[in-house]
Amino acid sequence: xxxxxxxxxxxxxxxxxxxxxGLFGKRIGEPTAGWLASLLVLGSFLLGLFLVLQGGARWxxxxxxxxxxxxxxxxxxxxxxxxxxxxxxxxxxxxxxxxMHGDPGYSRFFSYFNLFIxxxxxxxxxxxxxxxxxxxxGVGLASYLLIGFWYHERVNADSARKAFIVxxxxxxxxLLAMGLLWSMFGTLSISELVGKVEAGGYSFTTLTxxxxxxxxxxxxxxxxxxxxxxxxxAMAGPTPVSALIHAATMVTAGxxxxxRHAFMLHDDAFLSGLIVAIGLLTAIYGxxxxxxxxxxxxxxxxxxxxxLGFMFVAVGVGAYWVAIFHIVTHAFFKALMFMTSxxxxxxxxxxxxxxxxxxxRKYLPSTHLHGLVAAFASGGLVPLAGFWSKDAIxxxxxxxxxxxxxxxxxxxxxxxxxxIRWYVLVFWGDYRGKEHxxxxxxxxxxxxxxxxxxxxxxxxxxxxxxxxxxxxISPFLKKAIGDFGHEKLPVLTEWVxxxxxxxxxxxxxWWGFRxxxxxxxxxxxxxxxxxxxxxxxxxxxxxxxxxPMKSLAEVLLGGDRGILTGFAGLGSLMGGLGNxxxxxxxxxxxxxLAGLLIALVLxxxxxxxx
Amino acid sequence: xxxxxxxxxLFSIGAYGALTRRTAILVFLSIELMLNAAAxxxxxxxxxxxxxxxxxxxLFIIAIAAAEVAVGLGLIVAIFRRRETTSVDELRQLRx
Numbered sequence: 213x214x215x216x217x218x219x220x221x222x223x224x225x226x227x228x229x230x231x232x233x234g235l236f237g238k239r240i241g242e243p244t245a246g247w248l249a250s251l252l253v254l255g256s257f258l259l260g261l262f263l264v265l266q267g268g269a270r271w272x273x274x275x276x277x278x279x280x281x282x283x284x285x286x287x288x289x290x291x292x293x294x295x296x297x298x299x300x301x302x303x304x305x306x307x308x309x310x311x312m313h314g315d316p317g318y319s320r321f322f323s324y325f326n327l328f329i330x331x332x333x334x335x336x337x338x339x340x341x342x343x344x345x346x347x348x349x350g351v352g353l354a355s356y357l358l359i360g361f362w363y364h365e366r367v368n369a370d371s372a373r374k375a376f377i378v379x380x381x382x383x384x385x386x387l388l389a390m391g392l393l394w395s396m397f398g399t400l401s402i403s404e405l406v407g408k409v410e411a412g413g414y415s416f417t418t419l420t421x422x423x424x425x426x427x428x429x430x431x432x433x434x435x436x437x438x439x440x441x442x443x444x445x446a447m448a449g450p451t452p453v454s455a456l457i458h459a460a461t462m463v464t465a466g467x468x469x470x471x472r473h474a475f476m477l478h479d480d481a482f483l484s485g486l487i488v489a490i491g492l493l494t495a496i497y498g499x500x501x502x503x504x505x506x507x508x509x510x511x512x513x514x515x516x517x518x519x520l521g522f523m524f525v526a527v528g529v530g531a532y533w534v535a536i537f538h539i540v541t542h543a544f545f546k547a548l549m550f551m552t553s554x555x556x557x558x559x560x561x562x563x564x565x566x567x568x569x570x571x572x573r574k575y576l577p578s579t580h581l582h583g584l585v586a587a588f589a590s591g592g593l594v595p596l597a598g599f600w601s602k603d604a605i606x607x608x609x610x611x612x613x614x615x616x617x618x619x620x621x622x623x624x625x626x627x628x629x630x631x632i633r634w635y636v637l638v639f640w641g642d643y644r645g646k647e648h649x650x651x652x653x654x655x656x657x658x659x660x661x662x663x664x665x666x667x668x669x670x671x672x673x674x675x676x677x678x679x680x681x682x683x684x685i686s687p688f689l690k691k692a693i694g695d696f697g698h699e700k701l702p703v704l705t706e707w708v709x710x711x712x713x714x715x716x717x718x719x720x721x722w723w724g725f726r727x728x729x730x731x732x733x734x735x736x737x738x739x740x741x742x743x744x745x746x747x748x749x750x751x752x753x754x755x756x757x758x759x760p761m762k763s764l765a766e767v768l769l770g771g772d773r774g775i776l777t778g779f780a781g782l783g784s785l786m787g788g789l790g791n792x793x794x795x796x797x798x799x800x801x802x803x804x805l806a807g808l809l810i811a812l813v814l815x816x817x818x819x820x821x822x
Numbered sequence: 823x824x825x826x827x828x829x830x831x832l833f834s835i836g837a838y839g840a841l842t843r844r845t846a847i848l849v850f851l852s853i854e855l856m857l858n859a860a861a862x863x864x865x866x867x868x869x870x871x872x873x874x875x876x877x878x879x880x881l882f883i884i885a886i887a888a889a890e891v892a893v894g895l896g897l898i899v900a901i902f903r904r905r906e907t908t909s910v911d912e913l914r915q916l917r918x
Contacts, residue, residue: 799914
């Protein structure tokens with residue numbers, strides 16, 4: 213650990229890009245603006261890699277707020293997140309150079325993109341919670357700006373507002389958690405909190421409450437049940453936004469926050485159980501919804517929900533390194549899945565309905581391969597990235613309770629099904645649309661090539677112990693998170709779990725591959741109408757919260773109008789009185805004089821008689 | 823005491839003149855009468871109390887009255903040049 217000014221520089225690079233492109237973006241123009249933004253993110257990535265290889269870094273400005281330093285901390289945990297955010301972020305930046313080609317808001321887009329990276333790095337590297345919170349709000353702002361990027365259409369602006377408002381609920385939880393922790397320990401620095409929590413001497417219930425509030429924050433940001441409604445609508449933004457913010461990085465911030473506070477959670481059976489329940493619910497809900505969507509981006513958005521649920525389960529069962537491992541693999545295959553979808557949308561001139569796709573494997577050979585890798589990695593085929601991280605989650609779930617393992621296995625069957633459904637609907641069958649498809653330019657193909665390699669191979673950093681006794685990522689992360697001493701499962705059990713999960717995934721993928729090419733049976737279309745609307749969660753929330761609030765607003769508006777009418781009446785009364793008085797101003801000099809003299813006589817008379 | 827009565831008479835004459843005259847010059851003149859009535863009453867109070875303070879004030883009043891006359895007459899002349907009248911009843915454009 214070294215003190216170095218290079219650490220804040222990692223954040224400053226994309227921030228600089230935001231400022232330059234925000235001020236002079238129009239003059240820089242495309243494609244220079246896109247390349248500038250991408251290179252700055254690459255700079256952050258290289259700088260971060262350099263510091264991680266040196267064993268981490270710290271930097272602090274102690275005089276920031278009274279008692280709260282402006283401190284950044286690059287340890288192994290934030291290091292891995294930084295690699296994902298800046299590395300995958302760089303690839304998505306490059307891809308967006310091709311995707312956003314010809315858009316009137318080209319440099320504005322890249323300016324927001326750099327703002328997002330800067331805010332996300334603040335979130336990741338921040339050591340004291342207020343600093344994390346700045347990043348937390350910053351990514352929310354960037355997400356809002358980018359969802360509503362094409363704000364000329366009302367539905368996009370509405371989606372942006374929805375995302376922002378739902379996230380506010382989570383932010384409130386974060387703020388309350390900070391307040392509680394401050395009143396308990398008098399510090400908000402995470403590295404100091406670790407020691408204070410271990411030292412004891414506080415009310416355990418209050419700590420649970422603080423953890424609960426943090427969890428609410430994480431639920432909001434990571435779009436877990438019951439605050440999941442904003443993520444599918446967030447797909448209104450351009451596809452690179454969905455890939456970067458709503459799949460690979462920002463939505464995993466909630467998981468990251470929980471892992472950062474593992475020291476508060478791991479002893480707490482209530483919180484852990486709650487996290488498992490929420491994650492499980494989200495994993496299944498997202499998967500079922502995804503199976504019913506027709507919009508290609510909404511299909512992928514719901515798969516993201518489901519995978520985020522997997523990560524929450526990993527956090528809940530205490531497998532913190534597995535949660536991060538899944539973030540890493542997920543960042544690769546989900547970004548790839550989104551960018552493949554984006555390439556298809558690009559090829560079809562903006563078409564997003566999968567019913568007007570199909571047969572793309574003939575028209576877009578390279579993109580087809582990317583889609584194949586993404587679907588297999590997401591569906592959990594051996595030995596792609598998604599398989600190893602999902603298998604680790606399943607193994608820890610088994611340790612938590614075999615019932616959880618069964619449910620999670622069910623969720624991963626659904627995961628295999630939605631992945632293969634996406635793949636089949638887009639790439640197999642006959643082409644059902646009218647546009648003439650064309651393969652993407654190299655600037656969009658190369659990032660996908662690299663991500664495909666990642667989605668194929670990145671799982672090998674976290675192999676189960678029966679294959680690779682000391683894998684890379686687990687001890688690496690334990691240095692930062694802490695070692696919470698899990699018993700290793702017996703070798704035989706572990707092997708059985710691996711084989712079962714591999715066999716189930718292959719079966720589900722194969723069955724799905726056959727099933728989704730046929731005409732859909734009656735029961736499926738029935739199910740689909742429910743799933744298409746996200747099981748009417750939006751309708752439920754509208755009835756329960758939004759509409760009562762709207763009625764309340766109407767009532768208050770009526771009250772406001774009443775008060776305003778009163779004030780307006782008072783105003784016109786005063787005006788009338790003024791008009792009456794103005795009649796005294798006749799302009800006749802002798803009239804004024806007479807008035808003065810009468811007043812004089814009255815005043816003197818009053819003075820004498822008093 | 824007699825001076826106070828004289829002062830009151832002078833003031834009343836001035837007030838009557840200011841109210842009844844229509845020409846700006848005469849109104850102005852009546853106002854000057856009222857001002858000097860006030861000065862006269864100050865002098866008589868000074869004699870009654872034996873203090874010289876009030877007489878000093880009167881000296882100031884005389885000086886200020888001179889300046890005021892210069893400004894007032896200047897205004898009246900300017901108005902006459904523009905309107906060819908100084909009747910205060912015709913000059914009532916400053917209505918509210």
